[in-house]
Amino acid sequence: MTKTPFPKLSEMEGSAWAGFLRAHDLVTQRLDAELRASNDLALIEFEILLHLARAGGEKRMAQIAHDVVLTGGGVTRIVARLEKLGYLTRRSCPKDGRGIFAVLTDAGWAKQRAAHTVHVEGVKRLFLQNAKHDELAVLSAFFDRIVSRVRAKEQSRDDACALDKPTTKRGGKFPQTG
């Protein structure tokens, strides 16, 4: 009990936080628009194709959900979309009867490659370009720290399970990534 009398952010803290939120919204908005205009793909759809490609062409639904921070239901629907467009196929997992693999088709590989150029160019122009070379390492380390700490807490919270508040009201977004 040493402190906590009056919580407040310094000007720089507030600026960093606000900048983080606005920068994210503006950059993803623009990049999404560019990918749609050039390749008729939403940013989230491209990212799933990219993760699949990086994994050699296939990945399980739950793993995709973890990679892109989405709920299982959300992944089911996006994958269904991409399947209907012919970019991937579903295949059941032989080792685990419950599991489903999303598998890139030839068209999916091609689409991923086509959109990749626009994506890389956009990320550089909208995001990376704004960091001086020696700042990139700071940014990367910072974000990694955030992600691993939040995920560590998720883990330990799952372990300590049960008797947690039911949380959630007025059912909006931002759920547990179940």
Next chain:
Amino acid sequence: MTKTPFPKLSEMEGSAWAGFLRAHDLVTQRLDAELRASNDLALIEFEILLHLARAGGEKRMAQIAHDVVLTGGGVTRIVARLEKLGYLTRRSCPKDGRGIFAVLTDAGWAKQRAAHTVHVEGVKRLFLQNAKHDELAVLSAFFDRIVSRVRAKEQSRDDACALDKPTTKRGGKFPQTG
């Protein structure tokens, strides 16, 4: 024509970009959940109350839309929600017959103060804590650069107006903040 034969992100570039996306999703998700659990407010709702409070209690709809990177329609609906909850009132602008002010009520001020503690604590724990003191300035400057460059381009694109592609397909999110 000196380069651009094969676009590619370095490992560090890719890591910074991916970290940015995941960090944002995880942090906002958690903060949103905490605000809902403690104060029954979505993060975006709290942010609007916060911006109103910072502006002395009132602000025009269009300004709110700009502040939080939302479309006009979105702001209309969130403000309607907050009005129904009793946290603010609409008042028409005397100087401009088209304009509408969102005005904090006493309950709105109280709610903002109540949620503020949870918000500040969450931002520190989930976000700021992960930066060493001298890194904060780098982050803040980086995000500011992103925001101002994107907004500068928006501006000049509006100036050069007309004959732009109609863009947008499969009407999803990420629109122009009109």
Next chain:
DNA sequence: CCTATATTGTTGACGAGTCAAGCATATTTC
């Protein structure tokens, strides 16, 4: 002044992704 154009805010229709329930398969416990 009066018509053309731009801006502000609201609304119906819609797509996106969440939630919770459901079903199927795996894993654990006794």
Next chain:
DNA sequence: GAAATATGCTTGACTCGTCAACAATATAGG
């Protein structure tokens, strides 16, 4: 090895915020 529990994916109902069209007001040009 059977019952209890956990995990993986899907689906109906729902909320959120967008989009496009609209009404009202403001501003510019002749």
